[in-house]
Amino acid sequence: MSDTPATTSCCRRKAIGFVLLVGLVAVVAGGKAILFDTMDPDCFWHLRVAEQLLQDGIGPIVDRLSFASMQQPWTPYSWLAELGMKSIWDAGGYRLAVATQATVQFSFVLAIAAACRMATAALPPRARFLPPVARLHCGRPGTPSFLACALATATMAFISLPYLSFRPVTAALLLLAIAMALIVRDRAAGERTRAVWLCAPIAAIVVNLHLYAVFIPMWFGALLAGALWERLVVADHAERPEAERRVSRCFMLGMLSGVGCCMTPMLPGLIAAGLHYTSADPMVAGGYIAEMRPFFHGTFGQVGAAIVFIALIAILVRLKHLRPGERLMLAMAVLLLTQWGRFATVFAISAAPMIAVAIGGLPDRTLARLPVRLAMAIVLVMAAVRIGSDFPKSDTPLQAWINRHGPDAPGYPAEAARYVQTNVTPNSRRLISEFSWGGYLEWEMGSSYRVFLDGRTQLFTPAFWNATYLAGRMEREAFLKQIEADAAILPASSSMFRHALIKSGWRSVWKDERSEVLLPPEPTITQKEARPAGGMIGGLFE
Template sequence: MVSLAFSRPRQLSLHLPALNGVGLLTGVLYLVFFAFGFASFTDPDYWWHLRTGEIIVDTLSVPRHDTYSFTAAGAGLLNHQWLSEALIYISVNSFGYAVTLGFFIALTLASFGLMQRLLLRLGTPPMIALGLVGLGMLISAPFWTVRPQLLSWFLLAVFINVLIDRDRPAWMLVPVLVLWANLHLGFLLGLGIVGLWFLSRAWEARSGQIRFAVWPAVAFVGACVAATLLNANGPRPLLQILEYLPLTSSDVSVQGISELQSPDFGQGIHLPLLAGILVLVGVTLAGRVRDRFAVLLAIAFTAMALQTIRFQPLFALAFLPAAGLAATQLLSHRKREGEAPRSFVNWSLVAIAAVAVLIAIPLLPGAQTGRQANTDGRTFYPAQSLAWVQENVPDANVFTTHMWG
């Protein structure tokens, strides 16, 4: 006699990861900043990026000469962000401006997500880490829009995450630098971070804090420099940075660009930067930071942000490790009490917040929700006037300002 045993069918169940109160606040914070990112301005250079990207995709080549200017027609052109422009054109042409903007906002939030994860890895209390990251978002938020620089922000966060607690070369960053060198001139920051890492680790080894193999590290630095030469322009981008040094540049067009000026703390837009610097100075004076790489990062990017507004969002990322480590040292004596997560309730609240954000985005003043970028936001673009000129006087030469894109 044969007996058959039948087991009960398994019930499908979805187990969400635990989510405590800090996790709930994190989700809400990121969703709020994601929503307000759609109320951003249209970058004056956006149409230049879009049109150049179209030329690159259509011709499968990088433009070498100025094809737009009447007064400088045929002049040599160094395009250090050709891959970013091609990606922007492909995205806008396929999905529209709003979706492309959403991608850039999400990538920026991912940058801060990486930094928040790093702070937690370094031992920063979760609520302190969230507060510091929220301040960083506030510092950089005025600059969130469709522009190649945002890709550099993300890669900057990647480099800091990989190098912050390493005393050996991170060879995986070498191919990343090849990509970065074709996306944006910000790859020079990647080289700078590698240099700061080398100096800090050599310094720590000399003082007996760590064991550090110098020659493999030298080979790593050399490989990083060589990797940046694998771009469409060869070594020329390495030299272009000299044109953007405010103390030495005689180029009137560079001196007239607002982003290349020093921040004026009398303007409200720069007050979050001032708050970030004060927080950094306060916590690092009160709490000791042993990681000299984090200290050098904070010093270098503070100096850069004070000299040039364009570096303000980069400071928003780079000051976090030193501030987080100092806060950790200050609060190390406090006993951390565990919190019983109410996962279902908290995940439900995050879901409700996500739905509310999706509903609120189109209602925000100046929200960028269409296939085309806004031309009537905080910066006025004479789109209708130029469309009339193009239709009625197609051979006319139009004098444009930098702010017209």
């Protein structure tokens, strides 16, 4: 029976409401880059690494940014993203970088929404193993459960936003979300689409952006295991050829995606870096880095944990709606989420379509109501105007933009850096920095100084981290007493190094609400004669 005009109009109104609601979520995600974020601490050293790659060539490089790093070749496995970030910065400065971050985050939400829409859309069944879908509310095939898709998108965007910024992983996550949408589309269409084969070249691109490329073959591995289960346990004799076709298809997609993950000039170093992070990095294991802790820490994390718990309950209630491959994929995502908070984004990409299917029975008629659609349209316009008005003006310097939220919010020691550049003579050309500011100081002062440390934890020995951030007060004092540098730029509050430096004779010469500058004690003539060239600490860093 053909659709009536009333049915068609109903579907159109619901689709418009869905677009407005998802658009509002996407605008909020993109607006975070403009309204709330400063620049990510790591983006600055990524820009400096890109400069060195252009000078030294694509491949392992010896660090020139930190004087305390291991002076051995290391692998900048995000080289393609770093070169892209530098190109963006060179073309339009930090304003274009902010716009790019907002665009990528906006697109990330849209990609998740697309996956949810395709997961719940009713397409003509091709085989017995087609996953069950939500009941139709408009009476025609191909119509998704709009409200369920929007809610799944919004909740998963919420837990992802803290981990999105202007750095390589954000671009990688967008491509992973696109790959997931292609996988979901293929599954909903009886695993017969051609577009899903694009996942292999997507993996080849992502592997040059971030380690997360490995998740694409992992997803296909989970689907392959599920297809094998269906072949061995579920399929009867008549369905066996179709089940075998699914096994072969998943195997080929997984193999090609795995090959794509090898398409990088940094492969040996990339593998070594992955193993280091998971088994040998004391800063990761010690839980000092916020995103390397379980995601449920803090108030925001607890709210996110409640959302995830409710979503998982909804999925478990309707677990029969998921095929074995999806169930295994979900189990992998949950396991990752319990390890590190930064995997919340990967969980969101994997779980959002399953959540949409699990709550697919929600009625869509709310989205079809004219007052609701008008309200969403008005809020969407207001949000866009607010974001546009807060976008940095052409005459706003970076130093003002990154500290616009005041000294109590995350920011950078711009004034302290200016003081040191103006009033301190670079003799050793060394500058003591702390963890979250090292990258910024490398970018701001790298032509005059090498900093003590930055966020590249793999470039420093376990002994270094155990003597600084993971040590007790006495061990830290003994270690920092050996450091020779021209100045130290430290947080005005909650500094890990200030007490040890003051106890070693360093003196405060400048301070504002955000940062403080310390200078070393003047050495006596005997100390000057006794000090070996290059300082006293090289052996510990090697």
